[in-house]
Amino acid sequence: MEKITIRDIARLAGVSKSTVSLVINNSPRVDPATRRRVLAVITRHNYVPSATASALAKGGRPPFIGMIVPGLTWRMVAPLNFGVASVIERTPYEIILYTSTNDHDYAPVIDRMLASGLSAGVLVISQDQAMQPLLDLHEQGVPVVLINTLGSHFDLPSVEADNYEGAYGAVRHLLDLGHRRIASLAGPMTYPCCQDRQRGYEDALTEAGVPIDVSLTLQSGFEPPVARELVRELLDRADRPTAVFAHNDVTAYAAMEAAADRGLRVPEDVSVAGFDDIPSSAHVKPALTTVGQPFEAMGQQAARMLLAAISPESAPGGQGQPPARVHLPTTLVVRDSTGPAPA
Amino acid sequence: MEKITIRDIARLAGVSKSTVSLVINNSPRVDPATRRRVLAVITRHNYVPSATASALAKGGRPPFIGMIVPGLTWRMVAPLNFGVASVIERTPYEIILYTSTNDHDYAPVIDRMLASGLSAGVLVISQDQAMQPLLDLHEQGVPVVLINTLGSHFDLPSVEADNYEGAYGAVRHLLDLGHRRIASLAGPMTYPCCQDRQRGYEDALTEAGVPIDVSLTLQSGFEPPVARELVRELLDRADRPTAVFAHNDVTAYAAMEAAADRGLRVPEDVSVAGFDDIPSSAHVKPALTTVGQPFEAMGQQAARMLLAAISPESAPGGQGQPPARVHLPTTLVVRDSTGPAPA
DNA sequence: CTGAAAGCGCTTACAG
DNA sequence: CTGAAAGCGCTTACAG
Structure with a gap:
């Protein structure tokens, strides 16, 4: 099966290469009959x-969009990717997958992307690294959209969950259950998402008339072992809280383990809520009440923004400048780890 | 920043385009001094x-390898991808990501791949679909390697875990703990991996002198709700088993839930072992004893096989025909869901 | 509405 | 060791 080219089609259809090209590119200025004939040859020969x-x-950039995904731990990448794929799929673009080998060094990946000159735009998932390479990329004319970014990079468009509302809702749920002493098991406060979650936590308390006790905010840095230890200590206190709101699911698991370490039952003695709704959260015992992030929608949104940035005119449904930072609504998933405050 | 081309470099270095091309492609027949000069210009201008x-x-296929990953739910894709990326990374190839939108129809994806003519080879992860499109691809000269395939496709090279040994080891572990009545919570028996796991289960029993009781093999079809119900019924029997070996982790979770439904403790009253070692298995309560699949290594192996198929000579370390079906060793991960058989 | 020609940026025999 | 030339498969003014 030797490769068949535009020249072959032209010959077989009895037209010039130019005409075949015009047909391929849907030019309106081709006689319908000619077009039909050419199309017939094309499909017949599977060209x-x-x-x-x-x-x-065409001289333009090749039809690729690069996607940088974090290495090993993909919990959220599957749905994110699914969202991205669903919109890219209906464009001429293909996705080139770049894996950031190591959470602390993706410069080589970006170099490679630059070197190949293949990407018309790039999507960056959950990275917490020096942004300079990405800014450079952006300035060299390669649009960049951040998804679920961890650092604070206000110079690049991004899409993420509405962390503030999500946290607010989770804490509101705890308050509704009668809890008044609610701890915050915080992630790295350098991450904007964690700052937002913390603000949501504090505002919910404040609005409910519950004074904020700063000793109830624990800095776990998203490290489960650290979280477990901190929660253990917290539960040893006489004035221990009756609920803990963790900034992510894995530290929520750690909080549940800490409770078990102290012989406390979840949710009877202490309620635990998380954030993310990673797949395991439905399986842990008790199943975790948590804030679901709209990963699939985030992926779709980011893909649309990137396409718009690549070619403003052909943006699907895109009129006007797309907002630089998009926040998508979260969903509170109430499961078994939260219950009424103990009497 | 207007695009700089080989012509510019040639002019700036005072040589011909041919020479620049030779330098770029590391031809040995370029004068070292010339090469150095050209290289200098290249790097200076960031060409x-x-x-x-x-x-x-070059007339060859473009430097891409396609990777078809299953849509939303794949807990194993992350490490698999990481393995693939780690080997592709050191080649001139890039990975184009194709997402099979729907578990029952990836034909459009393959059509697209074919249409773009972009892939020099393709990696297919965990698919259970009509193989014909892939066989066609393969016959059209696009090598295909299956990873962790679910169907039985003996015509295409594949890499998967050693399912037989894995199951054998898990059941051996249960036997060592004193269990004699051990149930098998089987996956779809049309899947070769499940057939292998079942054989491993049976052989371990047989070798230990335990007769096989077919009523102890449950067909859950990998469906957790079905599994839960079947295990419940099983545990209601007077001669209920003291252990269950599930063909995957999610049905093992279901088995643990069934035990809880019947007021039985895991592992005191009944031990449960799974297969896969997906991330949640470390977090469920009790943490699941399971057979870990070497996903990362599987990804690496598959990538190497694909590269070898694409260009037999340049295969990394590849001499001779690579085996068509590679089985990689599993690891038994003993956690808290298995314990001594009750007296 | 259609074709001849030049060109996209690189590679590869072929001379020298 | 190096250069001139043709060509990879397509697109795009430019004529007609």
Whole structure:
């Protein structure tokens, strides 16, 4: 099966290469009959134009969008990717997958992306690294959209969950259950998402007339072992809280383990709520009440923003400047780890 | 920043385009001094050859390998991808990510792959679909390697865990703990992996002199609700088993839930072992004893096999025909869900 | 509405 | 060891 080219089609259809090209590119200025004839030959011979050749001839960037995903721990990447794929799928773009090998060094990945000159735009998932390389990329004309970013990079467009509302809702739920002493098991406060979650926590308390006790905010840095130890100590206090709101699910698990370590039952003695709703949260015992992030929608949104940035005119449904930072609503998933405050 | 091309470099270095090209492609027949001079200009101007142009000129397939990953739910994709990326990373290939939107129809994805003519080879993860499109691909000269495939496709090279040994080891572990009545919570028996796991289960029993009781093998089809119900019924029997070996982790969770439904403790009253070691298995309560699959290694192996198939000569460390079906060793991860058989 | 020609950026025989 | 030339498969003014 030797490769069939535009020249072959032209010959077989009895037209010039130019005409075939026009047909392929849906030019309106081709006689319908001619078009039909050419199309017939094309399908009969199962001809597919060479993507690289046309990219070259068009002189534009190749039809790829790069996606940098974090290495090993993909909990949220599956749905995120699914969202991205669902919109890219209906465009001429393909996704090139770049894996950031190591959470602390993706410069080589970006170099490679730059070197190949393949990406018309790039999507960056959950990274917490020096942003400079990305800013450079952006300035060199390669649009960048951050998804669920961990650092604070106000210079690049991004999409993330509404962390403030999510946290507010979770704490509100705890308050509704009668809890008044509610701890916050905080993630790294350098992350904007954690700052937002913390504000949501504090505002919910304040609005409910519960004074904020700063000793109830624990800095776990998202490290389960640290979280477990901190919660253990917290539960040893005489004035221990009756509930803990963790900034993510894995530290919520750690909090539940700490409770078990202290012989406390969840949720009878202490309620625990998390954030993320990673798949395991439905399986832990007790199943975790948590704030679900709209990963799939986030992926879709980010893909749309990137496409809009690449070619403003052809943006799907895109009129006007897309907002630089999009926050998507979360969902409170109430399961078994939260219950009425003990009497 | 207007695009700089090979012509610019040639002019600036005072040589011909041919020479620059030879330098770029590491031809040995370039004078070292010339090479150095050209290289200097290249780096000074940050020149990167156009990948599409060189692909075109070389006439070969573009430097991409396609990877089809299952849509939303794949807990194993992360490590698998990491393994794949780690080997592809050190080649000129890039990975194009294709997402099979729907578990029952990836034909459009393959059509797209074919249409773009972009992939030099393709990696297919955990699919259970009609193989014909893949066979066609393969016959059209696009090598295909299956990873962790669910169907039985003996015509395509594949890599998977050693399911037989894994199951054998898990059941051996249960036997060592004194269990004699051990149930098998089987996955779809049309899957070769499940057939292998079942054989491992049976052989371990047989070798230990335990007769096989077919009523102890439950067909859950990997469906947790079905599994839960079947295990409940099983535990209601007077001659209930003291242990269950599930063909995957999620049905093992279901088995643990069934035990709880019947007021039985795990592992005191009944031990449960799974297969896969997905991330949640370390977090469920009790933490699940399970057979860990070497996902990362599987990804690496598959990538190597694909590269070898694409260009037999340049295969990394590849001499001779790579085996068509590779089985990689599993690891028994003993956690808290298995214990001594009750007296 | 259609074709001849030049060109996209690179590679590869072929001379020298 | 190096250069001139043709060509990879397509697109795009430019004529007609």
